[in-house]
Amino acid sequence: MPGTLSTLARRMDRLYEFDREPVAEARLQAGRRFAGLFAGEHVAATEFVIGAFFVLHGVSARDLILGLLAGNFLAVLSWTLICAPIAVRTRLTLYWYLRKIAGPGMTLVYNIANAFLYCILAGAMISVSATAVGLGFGIRTPELHQLMPNSVGWVVLTLSIGAAFTILAILGFEKLSKFASVCSPWIFVIFLAGAVATFRPLGIHPNLDNLWEVLQTRVWNGVPTPGQEKFGMAHVIFFAWFCNLAMHAGLSDMALFRYARSWKYGLYSAFGMYPGHMLAWMCSGIMVAGVNRQMDPGLMAYQAAGLAGVLAVMLAGWTTANPTLYRAGLALQVITPDWPRWKITLLAGIATSILAVFPVFFLRLLDYVAIYGLVLMPVGAVVFAEHWILPRLGLEQYRAEKHGWLFNWRALLVWVGTLAVCWGMPFHLYFRWLPGYVLAVAAYTVLQYVPAAQRVKAAAPVSGGLP
Amino acid sequence: MKLIAAISLLSLAGCLAAPIAYFLGAADVTTYKRLLFVFSVIWFVAATAWASRKS
Numbered sequence: 381m382p383g384t385l386s387t388l389a390r391r392m393d394r395l396y397e398f399d400r401e402p403v404a405e406a407r408l409q410a411g412r413r414f415a416g417l418f419a420g421e422h423v424a425a426t427e428f429v430i431g432a433f434f435v436l437h438g439v440s441a442r443d444l445i446l447g448l449l450a451g452n453f454l455a456v457l458s459w460t461l462i463c464a465p466i467a468v469r470t471r472l473t474l475y476w477y478l479r480k481i482a483g484p485g486m487t488l489v490y491n492i493a494n495a496f497l498y499c500i501l502a503g504a505m506i507s508v509s510a511t512a513v514g515l516g517f518g519i520r521t522p523e524l525h526q527l528m529p530n531s532v533g534w535v536v537l538t539l540s541i542g543a544a545f546t547i548l549a550i551l552g553f554e555k556l557s558k559f560a561s562v563c564s565p566w567i568f569v570i571f572l573a574g575a576v577a578t579f580r581p582l583g584i585h586p587n588l589d590n591l592w593e594v595l596q597t598r599v600w601n602g603v604p605t606p607g608q609e610k611f612g613m614a615h616v617i618f619f620a621w622f623c624n625l626a627m628h629a630g631l632s633d634m635a636l637f638r639y640a641r642s643w644k645y646g647l648y649s650a651f652g653m654y655p656g657h658m659l660a661w662m663c664s665g666i667m668v669a670g671v672n673r674q675m676d677p678g679l680m681a682y683q684a685a686g687l688a689g690v691l692a693v694m695l696a697g698w699t700t701a702n703p704t705l706y707r708a709g710l711a712l713q714v715i716t717p718d719w720p721r722w723k724i725t726l727l728a729g730i731a732t733s734i735l736a737v738f739p740v741f742f743l744r745l746l747d748y749v750a751i752y753g754l755v756l757m758p759v760g761a762v763v764f765a766e767h768w769i770l771p772r773l774g775l776e777q778y779r780a781e782k783h784g785w786l787f788n789w790r791a792l793l794v795w796v797g798t799l800a801v802c803w804g805m806p807f808h809l810y811f812r813w814l815p816g817y818v819l820a821v822a823a824y825t826v827l828q829y830v831p832a833a834q835r836v837k838a839a840a841p842v843s844g845g846l847p
Numbered sequence: 848m849k850l851i852a853a854i855s856l857l858s859l860a861g862c863l864a865a866p867i868a869y870f871l872g873a874a875d876v877t878t879y880k881r882l883l884f885v886f887s888v889i890w891f892v893a894a895t896a897w898a899s900r901k902s
Contacts (some may be wrong), residue, residue, distance in 0.1 A: 562894045566887065569862045573883060577866040577876075586871050686880030688862070688887040 386484065386786050402471030402638070409639045411648055417636065418652030420564035422624075423660050425508040425696035426501075427571065428677040429745045430623075431664030436524075436673055437611035438604030441596045447613040448661065451620025452653040458621070458628035459637075460646030462760070466767050467637035468645075474634045478759065481766045482791035483780035489792075490759055494626075495708040497752050499728065502704035503735030504742040506545060509697030510538045512678030512690045521676040525607060527740035535737050542733025545698055549705045549729065550722045560699040567699075568655060570692035574684030575663035578670035599669040618810040619746065620657055625753025625813060630760035675743065705729055750809050757813050758798040761820035762791045769825050775832050790827040794820050848900055855893040861886035 434444055470477050479487045511521045519533040529535045548556055584594050604610045627633040628649075637645060667684045668675070681689030708728040709721070719727075735741060741748055770777050780788040802816040862883055869879035 558898060559895065562891065562898050565859060566862070566890050566894070569859055570883075570887075573862055573866040576863075576870050577879060579870050580872075584870075685866075685883055688880070688883045691887065 390484070407639065408641050411641075411645055414636070414640065414645050414648035415651040418649050419568075419655060420561055420652075422652035422656030423564055423568045423571070423696075424656075424700040425505045425677070425693065426700065426745065426749075427656060427660040428664050428681065428693055428696065429504075429508060429675075429742060430619075430749075431661030432668035432675060432677070432680065433746050434611065434616065434661065435600060435665045435668050436605040436608045436675060437615070438602050438608065439600050439611045439613075439616055440602035441592070441600040443602075443611075443613035444600050444616055444662070444665070447616025448620050448658045451617040452650075452657055454617070454621040455624060455628060455653055455657070456647060456650045459633065459649040460643065462764060463628045463631050463633050464637040464640060464646030465643040466631065466763065467634040468640055468643045469767075470634070471638045472634065473638065474631045474759075474763070477631075477634065478763060480778040480781040481763060482759075482788040483785040485786040486780075486788060486792055486795075490756070494632075494756065495710075495728075497755065498704045499708045499732045500735055500741055500748065501752065502701040502708070502732045503542075503738075504745055504748065505697040505700040505704070506538055506542050506733065506736035507697075507739055507742040508677050509545075509694045509701075510534070510541050510678075510736070511676050512681065512693035512697075513537060513541060515678050515682055515690060521678065522739035522743065524605070524675050524743055527738070527743065529737050529739065534739075538736040539733050541697075542729060542736050545701050546705065546726060546729025546733065548698075549702055550725050556702050560702060563695045563699050567692050567696050568660065570681070570685055570688055571660045571663040574681060574689055575666040578666050578684050581670055582666070595666075599666055605673050615808070615810055618814075619750070620653075622753045622810065622813050623657060623749055626756040626760075629764075629813075629817060630753065630756040631763055632756070701732065705732060708732070747809060750813075754802055754809075754813050754816065755799065757817055758795040758820040759791075761798070761817050762794055762824045765821045765824040765828075769821070770828060773825070773829060775828050790824065794824045794827065797823065848897070851893050851897045851900065855890060855897050858886045858889035858893060862890065 439447070466477070475487060475491070478490060482490075510519075514521060514534070514537050517533065517537065519537050520530065522528075522530040522534065529538075579591075582594050582598050584591050637643075640646075664677075664680070667680045671680050671683050674680070677693050678690060681693045683689075685692065705725055705728050708731070709724040766777055776782070779785070780791075798816050798820040801819060802812045805812045805815065865874070865879050865882040865886060868874040868882075869876060874882070
């Protein structure tokens with residue numbers, strides 16, 4: 381088994397070989413590039429669903445606005461104070477830095493877990509696109525309580541869209557990524573257009589004198605839809621904060637910030653958070669109010685923006701699913717090294733399309749986003765402790781690399797143990813990651829400190845012993 | 848290049864102007880949705896050309 385794992389880990393190293401070395405000074409990027417990247421990345425199909433769910437969960441207008449301001453600010457701080465400083469100091473991706481800390485075996489497990497979670501996310505995005513395409517064929521979107529497919533039509537539709545996305549990804553991932561960058565600003569504008577157009581059916585006067593009153597009574601009126609849990613400001617703050625947990629506290633975005641000239645570039649994440657995770661969420665909330673709170677992104681966008689809206693939902697789903705298929709394919713390539721790229725993308729596409737059939741993933745998207753971040757968070761905590769705390773305690777860093785370990789068992793124990801503790805925490809899923817993160821940092825530090833102290837004690841001469 | 852960039856940006860502005868016109872009562876819902884769609888098509892044609900020339 382260890383032999384197999386180390387073979388797999390070697391294959392994975394070869395795949396990521398191109399970014400093994402720290403980024404050179406000459407390749408560092410200007411701040412505006414980060415602003416553009418964040419602005420483009422955080423307006424996706426998920427935004428159509430998340431913003432609408434806040435309405436369904438009965439968030440009040442005041443709680444939503446204050447919650448999103450605060451939660452997104454905390455997310456920006458997490459990028460700026462946790463992720464960017466480590467990335468700028470090491471100039472490495474999380475993959476290579478984690479390999480030094482936890483060993484190639486753990487990196488492999490992390491990557492496969494990440495790919496699996498990404499496949500589910502891509503599946504959810506295919507489902508969201510299906511709600512738009514289904515309108516044209518009269519196929520009904522599953523309702524909130526339907527966690528399994530509701531009709532043969534839905535199954536055929538999601539599988540067909542999944543197949544189309546997969547074929548497009550096989551034909552040319554890079555060209556499609558460039559096209560996705562063309563889509564991003566337009567999708568954002570469609571969010572705004574849809575919200576503004578919904579003002580009229582909601583009864584907002586052209587001079588906006590009753591805007592706040594309508595938003596409080598007809599959009600975020602504080603009353604949850606039957607069957608949905610009531611959310612308050614704390615839920616909104618925490619959701620906005622952990623929505624990209626794997627990227628900031630989980631350190632995935634080291635891949636991005638290793639190109640930053642300064643850790644302060646983390647602040648550019650605000651260009652993604654406030655337009656995408658505040659304005660776009662608010663716009664989708666307004667749009668869902670325009671369709672009597674029906675969780676049907678396709679219908680919602682069609683009502684608000686016509687064919688352009690339908691196109692926006694489709695393209696938003698596709699632009700999210702496309703890079704996800706690529707990433708999942710990259711992880712799968714470790715297990716199937718002799719397969720050509722098209723075959724691996726096909727495999728990832730089939731898995732994603734099958735997942736897309738089940739509406740549970742997009743109808744429980746908020747919970748899924750929480751679980752996704754929670755699962756990967758302890759790895760970021762381990763890296764944080766190793767990078768900042770161990771040197772301050774005089775403890776040796778990068779022992780996995782120095783001793784050639786396949787696994788740093790302490791890191792693995794912290795990962796699994798933190799998840800087990802978080803699972804049993806007696807409060808809402810959204811609030812578990814923060815104590816979990818603190819626990820993971822503390823546990824890893826203690827697990828490194830205790831054996832180091834014992835080694836020092838064992839090496840020290842015993843008083844009263846031999847002269 | 849500058850012309851294509853200008854067309855792209857204007858079409859995006861058009862996408863925003865259409866719903867505002869509808870909200871203010873200057874256009875009916877059908878006109879608004881048609882305008883939005885037309886401006887969107889112009890955006891995709893112009894912005895794709897702009898992006899490919901830039902790269």
